[in-house]
Amino acid sequence: MPPPRLRFAPMRVLFITGLTGFGLGGARTEEIRLLRRAAQAGCETAMCSDVLADELAGTRHFRLDYPPGERAAGQADAAVAAFAPEVVHVVGGGIRFLATCDRQLRAVPWVFTAHNVPPAERILSRFHGNSHLHYAVRNTLALPSVWSWRKFLKRGKFARTICHSNTVARRLEEVGCPTEKIVEIPFGSELPPAAFAQDPAQPTVFPPGAYPRLLTIAGLAHHKGQFDAVRMAGRLMPDFPKLSYCLIGMTRDRNYRAFLEKTIRDLGLAERVMLLHAASEAAKFSALREADLYIQPSHEEGFCIAFLEAAMLTPRLIGADTGAIAAMAANDVMARVAPPGNIAALESAARELLARQADPPAIIQRRQRLRASYSWDAYLAAHLQAYRDALS
Numbered sequence: 001m002p003p004p005r006l007r008f009a010p011m012r013v014l015f016i017t018g019l020t021g022f023g024l025g026g027a028r029t030e031e032i033r034l035l036r037r038a039a040q041a042g043c044e045t046a047m048c049s050d051v052l053a054d055e056l057a058g059t060r061h062f063r064l065d066y067p068p069g070e071r072a073a074g075q076a077d078a079a080v081a082a083f084a085p086e087v088v089h090v091v092g093g094g095i096r097f098l099a100t101c102d103r104q105l106r107a108v109p110w111v112f113t114a115h116n117v118p119p120a121e122r123i124l125s126r127f128h129g130n131s132h133l134h135y136a137v138r139n140t141l142a143l144p145s146v147w148s149w150r151k152f153l154k155r156g157k158f159a160r161t162i163c164h165s166n167t168v169a170r171r172l173e174e175v176g177c178p179t180e181k182i183v184e185i186p187f188g189s190e191l192p193p194a195a196f197a198q199d200p201a202q203p204t205v206f207p208p209g210a211y212p213r214l215l216t217i218a219g220l221a222h223h224k225g226q227f228d229a230v231r232m233a234g235r236l237m238p239d240f241p242k243l244s245y246c247l248i249g250m251t252r253d254r255n256y257r258a259f260l261e262k263t264i265r266d267l268g269l270a271e272r273v274m275l276l277h278a279a280s281e282a283a284k285f286s287a288l289r290e291a292d293l294y295i296q297p298s299h300e301e302g303f304c305i306a307f308l309e310a311a312m313l314t315p316r317l318i319g320a321d322t323g324a325i326a327a328m329a330a331n332d333v334m335a336r337v338a339p340p341g342n343i344a345a346l347e348s349a350a351r352e353l354l355a356r357q358a359d360p361p362a363i364i365q366r367r368q369r370l371r372a373s374y375s376w377d378a379y380l381a382a383h384l385q386a387y388r389d390a391l392s
Helices: 026-040 072-083 095-104 131-141 143-155 166-174 226-236 254-266 281-290 305-313 325-329 343-354 360-373 376-391
Strands: 012-017 044-049 060-063 087-092 110-113 160-163 182-184 213-217 244-248 273-276 293-296 316-320 335-338
Touching (some): 012 026, 012 072, 026 044, 026 087, 026 376, 044 072, 060 072, 072 095, 087 095, 095 110, 095 143, 131 143, 160 166, 160 376, 166 182, 182 376, 213 226, 213 281, 226 254, 226 343, 244 281, 293 305, 305 316, 305 325, 305 360, 316 325, 325 335, 335 343
Parallel strands (some): 012 044, 044 060, 087 110, 110 160, 160 182, 213 244, 293 316, 316 335
């Protein structure tokens, strides 16, 4: 269903992104969704990017080099001059690109989306066996970026910064962003009807007779915490000899994938834990319906759509306390939240939940609650309000 038409004069909004239109991932998906819904609601929209994504066919487009380089300032100026926006929304890009936008967008109110704050979710392909050392080295290497973000957030002329969880809002405050400029806008909940319908032609990812069937969906990288959940599965094996654990996700760090594979072999779990590098949407939805327990062991998240989707289909949920996971799991008797990186807490939560009988009506109630709390209509309305606030 398209968003309702606006009850006020439509705004002219220019979206600028330092991401490539050829790419994949949540940030690119978000900018496409946001632009399309704003246009459907009556806003006049345009996109400044390297190429126009296929999903935005027909949208007015202005060229921006990828990655943004020396010509980015002039290209942004040209887009603003040609489109004459009332508000500019910068949806994706690193600190250098944001600093360029801050210099060039002095004549027009602008906002930007902070999916997370450095060094969070930065990949370091070393020290996977020791998280304390891994993050100490990563964070040290990221110090120049962190300092640049601090300077930009304290002095930048942006009107608002939009984030998607209280976790990121706190991080923005910690690095010096004025509180009054931070707007927290959660993502919405949306699964296609096919996600809820069992397809007999879709093969299962779990072996016959497996119990419990555990599942995690996340890109393979250290900050997603799969190592913790694999170790937890190893602790459960003596009491659950038919356990099966499936990890679905694109390989974002090959060294981390190799480390996981070695850990699985060393723990004697090669027959019980499987890594699926890429899976179709149908396969993921089938796995979510079949799983007895979904685990999101992430150390760092900006929101975590994967956990929200799992909550719609899987009876039992464990998530680490990052992103919006704790908010999504609040007051849910079949969901538990653990400190990031705490394997013992994951194990305790898993044993507690697996001792509880699944309740299908409770899942239906959970869906209704989450759909009410995480609405794409509310997401759009909050963005439009942020634009109006920027204008004022």
